[in-house]
Amino acid sequence: MSTIICHQICKTFRQGDEIITGLDHVDITIETGEFVCLSGPSGSGKTTLLNAIGGLDTPDSGEISMGELRIDQLQRGPLADMRLHHIGFVFQAYNLIPVLSAQENVEFVMQVQGMATRERADKARAILAEVGLEGLEKRRPAQLSGGQQQRVAVARAIVSQPDLVLADEPTANLDSVASAQLMELFTHLNQDHHVTFIIATHDKRVMRYARRLIRMQDGRIIADEAQG
Amino acid sequence: MLSVANLHLRTLLTLSWRNLWRNHRRTGIMLGAIAIGVWAMIFMTALMRGMVDDMLNQGIHNLPGHIQVQDPTYLDDPNVVNSIAAPGAELRKQLDQLGAVAWATRIKVPAVIASERETRGINLIGIEPAVEASISGLPALLASGRFLESDQDSGIIVGARLAERLETRLGKRVVIMSQDPDNNIRERGFRIVGIYRARLPALEEFNVYAARETLQKLLRIEGRISQLILVGDDYRDIAPLYRRLDQLLPSTLQARTWYQVDSYLAAMFNMMDGFVLVWVIIIFLALSFGLVNTLVMAIFERVREIGLIQALGMRPGLIVCQILLESLLLLLIGLGIGNGLALITIKPLESGLDISAVAEGMAMMGASSVLYPKLTTADLLLANSIVIVLGILTSILPAWRAARLDPVRALNTT
Numbered sequence: 001m002s003t004i005i006c007h008q009i010c011k012t013f014r015q016g017d018e019i020i021t022g023l024d025h026v027d028i029t030i031e032t033g034e035f036v037c038l039s040g041p042s043g044s045g046k047t048t049l050l051n052a053i054g055g056l057d058t059p060d061s062g063e064i065s066m067g068e069l070r071i072d073q074l075q076r077g078p079l080a081d082m083r084l085h086h087i088g089f090v091f092q093a094y095n096l097i098p099v100l101s102a103q104e105n106v107e108f109v110m111q112v113q114g115m116a117t118r119e120r121a122d123k124a125r126a127i128l129a130e131v132g133l134e135g136l137e138k139r140r141p142a143q144l145s146g147g148q149q150q151r152v153a154v155a156r157a158i159v160s161q162p163d164l165v166l167a168d169e170p171t172a173n174l175d176s177v178a179s180a181q182l183m184e185l186f187t188h189l190n191q192d193h194h195v196t197f198i199i200a201t202h203d204k205r206v207m208r209y210a211r212r213l214i215r216m217q218d219g220r221i222i223a224d225e226a227q228g
Numbered sequence: 229m230l231s232v233a234n235l236h237l238r239t240l241l242t243l244s245w246r247n248l249w250r251n252h253r254r255t256g257i258m259l260g261a262i263a264i265g266v267w268a269m270i271f272m273t274a275l276m277r278g279m280v281d282d283m284l285n286q287g288i289h290n291l292p293g294h295i296q297v298q299d300p301t302y303l304d305d306p307n308v309v310n311s312i313a314a315p316g317a318e319l320r321k322q323l324d325q326l327g328a329v330a331w332a333t334r335i336k337v338p339a340v341i342a343s344e345r346e347t348r349g350i351n352l353i354g355i356e357p358a359v360e361a362s363i364s365g366l367p368a369l370l371a372s373g374r375f376l377e378s379d380q381d382s383g384i385i386v387g388a389r390l391a392e393r394l395e396t397r398l399g400k401r402v403v404i405m406s407q408d409p410d411n412n413i414r415e416r417g418f419r420i421v422g423i424y425r426a427r428l429p430a431l432e433e434f435n436v437y438a439a440r441e442t443l444q445k446l447l448r449i450e451g452r453i454s455q456l457i458l459v460g461d462d463y464r465d466i467a468p469l470y471r472r473l474d475q476l477l478p479s480t481l482q483a484r485t486w487y488q489v490d491s492y493l494a495a496m497f498n499m500m501d502g503f504v505l506v507w508v509i510i511i512f513l514a515l516s517f518g519l520v521n522t523l524v525m526a527i528f529e530r531v532r533e534i535g536l537i538q539a540l541g542m543r544p545g546l547i548v549c550q551i552l553l554e555s556l557l558l559l560l561i562g563l564g565i566g567n568g569l570a571l572i573t574i575k576p577l578e579s580g581l582d583i584s585a586v587a588e589g590m591a592m593m594g595a596s597s598v599l600y601p602k603l604t605t606a607d608l609l610l611a612n613s614i615v616i617v618l619g620i621l622t623s624i625l626p627a628w629r630a631a632r633l634d635p636v637r638a639l640n641t642t
């Protein structure tokens with residue numbers, strides 16, 4: 001994977017007669033292997049920015065590229081392929097397929113990628129154990145707590161070691177011990193496997209792990225600083 | 229590449245199967261509707277087939293035969309002069325080897341029958357009693373008396389109506405008059421040895437049967453016949469027999485299939501397939517509303533999920549496949565139940581379903597009052613493939629629309 005460049009991206013939403021600014025001329029460059037936190041008040045555009053980078057939503061104007069790929073210009077099919085093979089997602093609200101068990105949810109992406117049954121089952125079990133869900137593999141999402149569901153989603157996002165992980169409030173439902181463990185896991189993947197992380201969060205404990213902290217407000221970037 | 233497709237199929241199958249059983253009630257109702265629809269398609273088709281088949285068989289018996297051979301002039305003028313030579317030893321052997329179920333020679337001329345009180349015009353038919361059962365089924369229609377016993381039998385068989393009109397009865401003598409090839413009137417007394425009842429009253433009044441050789445003598449046409457009649461295995465498929473026969477016959481003779489002989493029967497036969505198709509499609513249309521509704525509801529209920537799998541990188545094409553697969557599973561299970569129901573209900577009725585109470589008028593059309601449902605593989609295949617093919621086609625639109633959902637919006641639907 002290569003450098004992600006957002007150039008002057010704008011996105012507005014229309015709600016009735018009102019026009020809401022989602023992103024307002026955002027410029028950022030994120031290098032391979034960075035560990036970035038997006039912070040900012042509710043409604044500041046964090047999710048909108050993650051969606052634009054992940055190719056889930058097309059900006060109204062501006063350019064987004066990932067290496068050679070112009071994400072804002074890809075068709076639906078190639079965009080889906082790009083997400084499938086290069087990006088791991090943790091969504092803010094809805095993450096798991098209700099008719100699949102925890103393990104099947106984790107395997108889902110690998111399955112669509114075409115990975116062999118045995119291999120993906122082993123990987124799924126290992127990653128579930130790593131996020132502390134050993135023994136819960138067979139449960140359906142409805143039989144898991146909010147925090148457990150969140151960890152299944154995280155496990156799915158990182159299991160096939162994508163180039164980029166886009167995580168929206170990954171610790172929202174976790175206690176401090178669990179969220180610290182999760183951040184350790186992210187840090188490990190970032191340092192040892194050069195997975196790029198962009199994490200949108202309100203959580204101060206999460207921001208401590210970031211090596212670059214981007215603050216947003218009203219759809220604009222108001223601060224972008226490296227941290228020790 | 230194949231293994232990837234295989235993996236996809238398994239992923240999609242898992243999703244489809246589990247989604248199908250998410251709403252037991254809805255799936256159950258839809259399965260019931262498909263099963264009953266398919267049952268109605270197959271059951272009614274079998275009844276119609278049975279009825280039409282019976283009418284056609286009856287009609288062909290009355291002609292009689294699947295193929296008739298005669299002198300071309302005989303068709304315009306069924307006179308003794310237009311007779312043909314009876315097949316010689318060589319031709320008889322070839323006819324035996326033709327693969328026909330039965331073949332027979334026949335004499336059929338206009339004649340006059342007279343009792344002590346009445347005189348009427350009739351068709352005088354000279355038959356070979358031994359094979360007549362396979363040719364016209366006449367022996368089975370006998371109501372009283374006996375059937376003709378040999379080619380030289382001196383008795384005749386008349387219809388019940390004709391006996392009534394002539395004010396005569398079994399065992400009485402009647403006189404039959406006709407012309408020989410030299411236009412001399414020939415006449416002879418016959419004893420009525422049998423009386424038959426036909427489904428069509430008109431036939432009963434006109435067809436009078438005697439032994440073939442007896443008539444040849446009477447009409448002075450020894451060694452000659454009016455027609456050669458052949459019956460094959462199946463009236464639906466007589467073209468091969470016709471071709472083989474055609475190679476045997478001298479070009480002066482004309483062979484005609486039953487559908488050339490009787491265009492009404494041919495029309496009935498040809499329309500039947502159309503009827504079945506229309507019937508199957510009408511039922512399908514009723515079903516399709518339910519099917520589309522079920523799918524639309526099923527999709528509506530899981531917009532977020534569809535948004536999620538799109539966001540995770542499942543291509544729109546695979547999403548279409550998943551939903552079509554769900555529809556296909558529903559259809560296949562429904563078809564399974566429907567076919568089962570049809571088999572269970574048709575099998576016991578194959579020995580005959582008496583509808584005389586509700587269908588008095590049927591006899592007038594030459595149909596029997598007992599229906600024999602007829603389940604054919606072709607009809608089964610037709611009903612099943614129409615349900616599957618059209619079912620999938622009607623599912624394409626909802627599936628395509630699901631795949632076009634905007635992932636972000638879909639994910640944020642509540």
Ligand SMILES: Nc1ncnc2c1ncn2[C@@H]1O[C@H](COP(=O)(O)OP(=O)(O)OP(=O)(O)O)[C@@H](O)[C@H]1O
Nearest residue numbers: 013015020021022041042043044045046047048049
């Ligand atoms: N689909 C939408 N329709 C209308 N407005 C939207 C839509 N999505 C986002 N917005 C608006 O765009 C702005 C940015 O939203 P966004 O979801 O990116 O904020 P956020 O920073 O992720 O907030 P939070 O921390 O609450 O998740 C908000 O004002 C929001 O109301």
Ligand SMILES: [Mg+2]
Nearest residue numbers: 046047092168
């Ligand atoms: Mg958000």
